[in-house]
Amino acid sequence: MSTDSKQRPSRRAALLGERPGSYAIARHVRMSATKVRRVIDTVRGMDVAEALDALKYAPQAASEPVYKVVASAVANAESSEQLRADDLYISQAFVDEGMTMRRIRPRAKGSASRILKRGSHITVVVEPRANEKEA
Numbered sequence: 001m002s003t004d005s006k007q008r009p010s011r012r013a014a015l016l017g018e019r020p021g022s023y024a025i026a027r028h029v030r031m032s033a034t035k036v037r038r039v040i041d042t043v044r045g046m047d048v049a050e051a052l053d054a055l056k057y058a059p060q061a062a063s064e065p066v067y068k069v070v071a072s073a074v075a076n077a078e079s080s081e082q083l084r085a086d087d088l089y090i091s092q093a094f095v096d097e098g099m100t101m102r103r104i105r106p107r108a109k110g111s112a113s114r115i116l117k118r119g120s121h122i123t124v125v126v127e128p129r130a131n132e133k134e135a
Contacts, residue, residue, distance in 0.1 A: 011023075011025075015092065015123075015125050016125065016127070019127060020081055020083060020127065020128055021077060021081065021083070021088075021091065021125060021126055021127035021128065022073055022074075022076040022077035022080060022081050022083070022125075022126055023073055023076070023092075023123065023124065023125040023126070024069050024070075024072035024073035024076055024123075024124055025069070025121060025122065025123045025124075026065055026068065026069045026072075026121065026122040027098065027121045028098055028099065028119050028121070029065045029098065029119060029120050029121070029122055030117070030119050031061070031062055031065065031118075031119070031120055032118040032119075032120065033095045033096065033097045033098075033118065033120040035060070035061070035062045036062040036065070036066065036095045036120050036122060037095050038060065038062065039055070039058060039060050039062040039063050039066050040066060040093045040094065040095055040122070042054065042058070043055060043066070043070070043090055043093065044090055044092075044093045045089065045090060045091075046089065046090055047088070047089050047129070048070065048074050048085055048088040048089060048090065048126060049085070049086070051070055051090055052067060052070060052071065052074075055067040055070065065122060066122060066124075069122045069123075069124045070090065070124050070126075072124075073124045073125065073126045074088060074126060077126050083128055084128075087128040087129050087130060088126040088127065088128055088129070089126065089127065089128075089129050090124060090125070090126055091125050091126065091127040092123070092124070092125035093122075093123070093124045093125070094123055095120050095121070095122050095123075096120065096121045096123070097118070097119075097120060097121075098118070098119030098120045098121050099119050100116050100117065100118050100119065101116075101117040101119070102114055102115070102116060102117075103115040103116075103117060
């Protein structure tokens with residue numbers, strides 16, 4: 001254990017700083033990060049209501065966990081920051097690679113090949129639209 005007096009900044013400070021807004025993180029989602037990034041790239045920068053509508057009818061399987069994270073970020077902003085959902089937009093959205101479960105598949109002559117079951121962590125940050133105009 002380190003005896004360093006330096007503390008890591010809180011996640012909120014790293015994502016938002018002093019700006020109003022909120023965030024939500026879904027960890028250990030059992031879907032590869034590249035598949036989720038395709039969906040995240042379509043909604044980044046959108047208004048929240050527009051993004052939720054787009055995610056509801058998107059054909060990709062990754063749209064369901066992304067929808068849940070966006071809805072959670074909006075609920076966090078409404079409850080903890082007293083912000084209106086109509087004013088919010090998705091200011092940051094990114095996907096990090098999570099853990100990879102390694103499985104084996106039996107092959108010919110007693111050998112085995114590896115199956116990688118990938119996971120990801122989804123982070124969505126929402127901020128009020130008026131805050132963007134000031135900055």
